[in-house]
Amino acid sequence: GGGALLGNLDTTLHLATGLQVTIAEDPLTCGAIGAGRVLEEHEVLSDFLQD
Structure with missing residues (x-):
């Protein structure tokens, strides 16, 4: 998403995680x-949501 547009985010994530x-x-x-x-995938989404 839009967070990928933050400057050097890719490099920072790479260095932090390898x-x-x-x-x-x-x-x-x-x-x-x-x-x-x-x-669109209600079943997948429900796995991540809590009541």
Whole structure:
């Protein structure tokens, strides 16, 4: 999402975790598409929500 646009976030995360970090070409659109997919998958979403 938009957090990927923060300066040097990829490098900071890589150095902190040792994991490879790749920023999407259009992170804002990717965040919106991902959020839409989660909302469409009610079963998956319910696993993360509490009553």
